[in-house]
Structures are given as structure tokens and as C-alpha cells.
Amino acid sequence: MTDLPLAYQNLAADYIQKTHDDGGALRGSVYQQAKGNVENIFVKMPVGAGRKSLYIGPALQKETQAKVEAIKHASERARARRKDLSILNKVGVLSTHSYAGRVLDAMAYHGLFRNGAILVGTLAYQCYPLLLGCTLPSTQLATDDADLVAASLAIKADDGIDMLSILKDADPSFEPIPELDGRAKPSRFRSRIGFVVDLLTPTRTRGEKQPLELQGLDAGAMSLQYLAWLIDLSSPAALPYGSGIPVYVPRPERYAVHKLIISQKRAHTITKTSKDLAQAKALIEVVERTRPGLIADELLDAQAQGKQGWSDPIVKAMKAIWPDGSWQTRPEFEEFVDAL
Incomplete structure (x- = not known):
């Protein structure tokens, strides 16, 4: 474990800040498509393992052109952050494995972290080198799961879709793991390669029925002791993957x-x-x-x-x-x- 030189500490802090500043920005490849006599503008935005085509507006409208310029600038900033992470890689800040990165990217795109999700477990640990401006033991970075804490049972995606649909943006093979009570909403999801996503939430009362329901995500969350204490005053951070994934960690x-x-x-x-x-x-x-x-x-x-x-x-x-x-x-x- 070594502290990064000051210039690289500043680069790491900048990477986190800019990742959050651009958290909701559209970026990707802009293209035109005709519908009747009208040319429309779309953007193919990278999300999880694929790309989503999003409608921007009629090509000739000034508002659409302004949005296109904003998309181009956001794409340039994303490329710059990817270069910054490559520089940080060379001084010992390791990037998150691409599979886990895609899973977290899908969650971030749909707004889970903006809406009260906190990343915990080993993936949170992978955010600390950037946050602390240091290297951490690489032997502890391997993980085959992602632990997500819902600070509120009212958590939901920006577009209102369910948790399984979010995960399928990262890997279509994700499926819910059945709970012991077959009527309960699933709190765990597993992909074909064995990567597991666990949804958690702080304990509210003793003996509460498990899992608790997250209605906005059509899922459940296992309530655990200590989580309320763990996530209190969580920090904004960036998962070191590509142009950065804006998350919150303990x-x-x-x-x-x-x-x-x-x-x-x-x-x-x-x-x-x-x-x-x-x-x-x-x-x-x-x-x-x-x-x-x-x-x-x-x-x-x-x-x-x-x-x-x-x-x-x-x-x-x-x-x-x-x-x-x-x-x-x-x-x-x-x-x-x-x-x-």
C-alpha cells in the first residue's frame, strides 16, 4: 500500500468529481433516421453490455442541435476520463473487472445510485484507492457478487423499470433466485456465469418478515443489522471502470x-x-x-x-x-x- 504522488491524487479526485458531474449526461454515437419527410436525431448510448437508442428530436430544430452538441461534449469528456483512468492504472489503481463494471453501469444508468442505493462489499472496496489517493492490496479485488443497500424501501429506477430488467441490460442471462417463501419478491439475482447481485436494506424492527419489499423495483431486500450504521453519511465515489461509474459508498x-x-x-x-x-x-x-x-x-x-x-x-x-x-x-x- 502506497500513497499516490500528489499529481495522481489530484487526478483521482478529479476523476470522481467529473464522473458525478456527468452522471446523467447522454453520450454516444449520434445518427439520423427518417420518418416520413422528417429527419430525426437519435443517440446510441452505451449501457451495461449493449447500447440503447434514444430519441433526441427533429434534426432541424435548434433545441435538438443544442442537445447534439451537449452529447458530443459529454462523449469527449468520457473519453478524457478513460484516458485518466489508464494513467492511474499505470501507478497501481486497478480497474474493476469488466463484467462487474457492466452490471454497475446498468444500475447507474437507470438511476439507482441517484435514488438512494449504496454500494457495499468488495466492489465498494475497489472504489477506495481513488477516494483515498493510494493503492490497496490487489489480492482482495476479485469478487463474483455485488451488494447493494437500499437506504429506503421506496427506491426506484428513474424510468420505473424493475430490478430484473435493469440487470438484463448488463447480461440477459440474469434471473431471480427464488426465496424460501415462494410468494416473496426476490432479493438475489444470478447470471449464467454465477455473478450474484444481492439487495440489502437496514433492519427496521426485530423479527420483520424477510425479505422486505421494494415495490418500485418489483424486488425484495434482506434486512441486516449494522447497515444503517455502515451507510450513514456515505461518500460519493467512482467505480474505476472506463469513464467512471458514479456511486455512493460507506x-x-x-x-x-x-x-x-x-x-x-x-x-x-x-x-x-x-x-x-x-x-x-x-x-x-x-x-x-x-x-x-x-x-x-x-x-x-x-x-x-x-x-x-x-x-x-x-x-x-x-x-x-x-x-x-x-x-x-x-x-x-x-x-x-x-x-x-
Whole structure:
């Protein structure tokens, strides 16, 4: 893990900002098509794995010509961002795998992130090198799933289409994974190659029926503890894929502490626990170096939430990461240790 030279940190910050500035802009190949005696303008915009043809207007109208100019400028800006990412690739900022990129691109195109979706899990972790201006361990970047948190059950796409239709823009082979209750809306979707999209949402009441319904997406979402805390005050970020995908992710310091907790809650595989611990350790070290004090703040905030479900798993995770006990003398953990 190394900090990028200042010029590249600025380039990374610029990439994020411009990705969000252009988040809803049309771009792509402009073409004309006649209907009767009228020439109409369309744009083929890249979305997910394909292109969508969108109507712009009659060719001779000034408003249409202004839109065409805007599309051309947006396309030029997208090409410039792709070049910027290529430069950042050369200094160690890795691009997201193309398949995951296409899936997230389809979600962004339909407005899920503008409308309250938060990206979590390993794909969120892939956004942190740009956000923090550093490199992170590449061994933790492989993933075969995408975890999306719906901050509100009222989340919907800009055009009102359902979740399965959104995913089919990325790969037509996506299908819902049936829930145990056959009447429940699906909260998980899987493509033919095995890539899984999980829809999640914060727990609202104990014992609530799973999954909760996302009516606007004709889907469900599994409610999980800790998610409300994790996504509080999430950060705008860019998934490093092509010209950038504008997303929102948990603040890196909160993501790190959340991973400490979750690593001790997983009941299924050692691999996932190891990944959680590795990501937490990497982010703790980077954040403490670049943003001193924030890890300490999040540890104290988590500690204030409770002991059994919060402080205790954090301590267990720290013992797993630093089995020699050195975590107890690290400056960023000092206040947390003193309060145990």
C-alpha cells in the first residue's frame, strides 16, 4: 500500500468529481433516421453490455442541435476520463473487472445510485484507492457478487423499470433466485456465469418478515443489522471502470470498522472472514496515515452502540489481525482500549 504522488491524487479526485458531474449526461454515437419527410436525431448510448437508442428530436430544430452538441461534449469528456483512468492504472489503481463494471453501469444508468442505493462489499472496496489517493492490496479485488443497500424501501429506477430488467441490460442471462417463501419478491439475482447481485436494506424492527419489499423495483431486500450504521453519511465515489461509474459508498473509516465486526459474525467460510480482515487492516492503516483520528472516532462510535454485538467482535477481530497483541498499543486504538 502506497500513497499516490500528489499529481495522481489530484487526478483521482478529479476523476470522481467529473464522473458525478456527468452522471446523467447522454453520450454516444449520434445518427439520423427518417420518418416520413422528417429527419430525426437519435443517440446510441452505451449501457451495461449493449447500447440503447434514444430519441433526441427533429434534426432541424435548434433545441435538438443544442442537445447534439451537449452529447458530443459529454462523449469527449468520457473519453478524457478513460484516458485518466489508464494513467492511474499505470501507478497501481486497478480497474474493476469488466463484467462487474457492466452490471454497475446498468444500475447507474437507470438511476439507482441517484435514488438512494449504496454500494457495499468488495466492489465498494475497489472504489477506495481513488477516494483515498493510494493503492490497496490487489489480492482482495476479485469478487463474483455485488451488494447493494437500499437506504429506503421506496427506491426506484428513474424510468420505473424493475430490478430484473435493469440487470438484463448488463447480461440477459440474469434471473431471480427464488426465496424460501415462494410468494416473496426476490432479493438475489444470478447470471449464467454465477455473478450474484444481492439487495440489502437496514433492519427496521426485530423479527420483520424477510425479505422486505421494494415495490418500485418489483424486488425484495434482506434486512441486516449494522447497515444503517455502515451507510450513514456515505461518500460519493467512482467505480474505476472506463469513464467512471458514479456511486455512493460507506466512508472508508466506517467500512473498516464494520468489516472488523462482520468478520466475527460470518458463519460460512474462512475465505470471506479472511477477506473481511484483510480489507479492514488495509483501510485502517491507510486511513490512519492519511486521515489521522478518524479510525479512533469510528471505534468509539461503534463502542457506544453496545458491547456484545459491537465492542466484543471488534476486539476478537483485532486479536486475529494482530495476534502478537500489538493492537493494544497502536495510537489509533488507544481510546478504544482504555474504554474496554
